[in-house]
Amino acid sequence: MTQILDGKALAKTIQAQLTAKVHDWTPQVGRPPGLAVIMVGDNPASAAYVRNKERACDRVGIASFGQKLPGDTPQAYLEGLIAELNADERVDGILLQLPVPQHINDVTLLNTIDPNKDADGLHPVNLGRLVRGEPGLRSCTPLGVMQLLHANGIDIAGKQAVVIGRSILVGKPMALMLLEANATVTVAHSRTHNLSALTRSADIVVSAIGRSHFLTADHIQAGAIVVDVGINRIETSAGQYRLVGDVDYEAVSPIASAITPVPGGVGPMTVTMLLHNTVLSYCQRMPALAHERGTLLS
């Protein structure tokens, strides 16, 4: 029997734990944790994600300081806004929703976010902490994948893991987290030769490429663990949109020993780890909660 790695269910459990802690801590601190999501332009997929994130904040008791800005907002305005949010005591987490419009330099902006409020874990300081194996804020999607594997009792140490995709948001931090958990990690990407031979030798395959039905039965060895980070919208024959991952689920799931569905796998975990990072940052910034640090995901 293939184990379905149910991200929706785990997200619900972790969000309930976070809710209880936020409920206890808000009176102690005198304010709830706060998250500011900055969205520039009106990409409909981004708008849907941002709405999801705000609804999840509401459920958990995190205050939202969302900013939806027009697509022609100047770089200097965004730098000023981030400086304000860095200085705002009510804000524990800041996230710049990606992608941003062409005229915006996202790297420059991400580098101006206070590393201790960097809810996405994309600041060089937090990436450096991850490389060194130090505690810090970590990229939400790979952190969510690690939680999902851990909560389902999947042993990582000594396994061959192949991560497909090398983005700074997913592929690179994913490889580092698997390495930290003692996997033997290979990072594959669009220039990799003979990908299917490589993935067929893997015990764990994480796909983060963004192409629907890319990973087929030919790519997977029997008993492998398959994690699908892809979020692709495809048009159905009825003219509607359906969310699918990178993995041909029907073909791959009978071969795998464990697999994440899309939707309901990695996506809900990403949102939950964003909430987690915001609460972690709150905990680390508030002296009243000093004794609680390190208890969050245990």
Ligand SMILES: Nc1nc(=O)c2c([nH]1)NC[C@@H]1CN(c3ccc(C(=O)N[C@@H](CCC(=O)O)C(=O)O)cc3)C=[N+]21
């Ligand atoms: N700075 C930044 N950080 C991000 O973490 C970030 C980003 N920019 N830009 C876009 C991607 C995408 N992303 C998702 C979050 C939740 C779901 C999610 O909740 N998915 C649900 C379904 C959602 C639906 O039905 O539309 C699921 O898979 O079950 C998906 C994708 C975060 N991203």
Ligand SMILES: [Mg+2]
């Ligand atoms: Mg890539």
